[in-house]
Amino acid sequence: MAHPIMFDEGDPILARLREICLGMPGADEKTSHGRPNFFTTKVFAVYGGVVKGDHDPEPHRRAVLVLTDPHSRAALLERERFFLPGYYGPSGWVGLDLARPGEPLLPDIDWIEVAELVDASYRMTAPARLVRELDARG
Template identity: 65%
Template sequence: MAHPTMFDGSDPYLERVRSICLALPGAAEKVSHGRPNFFTRKVFAIYGGVVKGDHDPEPYRQALIVLPDEVDRPALLEDDRFVVPGYYGPYGWLMLDLRNPKGVEGVDWAEVAELVDTSYRRTAPARLVAALDDSPGTATGAP
């Protein structure tokens, strides 16, 4: 049984996440379990998620799941915007709620790009990380 689509392809939050993720060397997008997943050989970011025990897709429809540095994880969890996602949380992943009272322009996209960069570096093959390091710029959050 296929999973239902749990995102709107024209969602402005997704458009910004997509531009950040797909700017990274070798990055691609696929829909898995009804959500956009960004990957090289392994997934480094997922758009949308749920918390353990609650399968309602709405509360975190506009969220981003990433794998932060282990040393940064405790500090991130002190920020109310971050939660432990269902399924991925036990493996160190965190979910950032992107929704903001000011809308998409209220999001700190440089912070999002930094989180994506870290997650990418933790999951991508060494040759792609080297290509990222050799590139003139990294994910900047620019649209």
């Protein structure tokens, strides 16, 4: 049974996240388990998530999930908009809510922080040649 699509193609938050993710060397997008996944040989970002024990897609529908290094993970999880995502959390991932239910569709998102988180996750998952290509861009 196929997973239902859990995102809106016209979502402006997803559009901006796509620009960031697909701007990485060799990056591509596929829909997996109903959500946009950004990857090279491995996934480095996912749009939307859930928390363990709660499969309601709405609370974290507009979140980005990224892999973090162990040193920054604990500090990120102490911040209000970060959460431990179901399925991904035990493997070192965190979620960042970009908009919550009831908030305006384009809240005050720190896109520089989002880009830095995506960059760090990309560097931990992409092949070394793609990371070198990213570094060569400056």
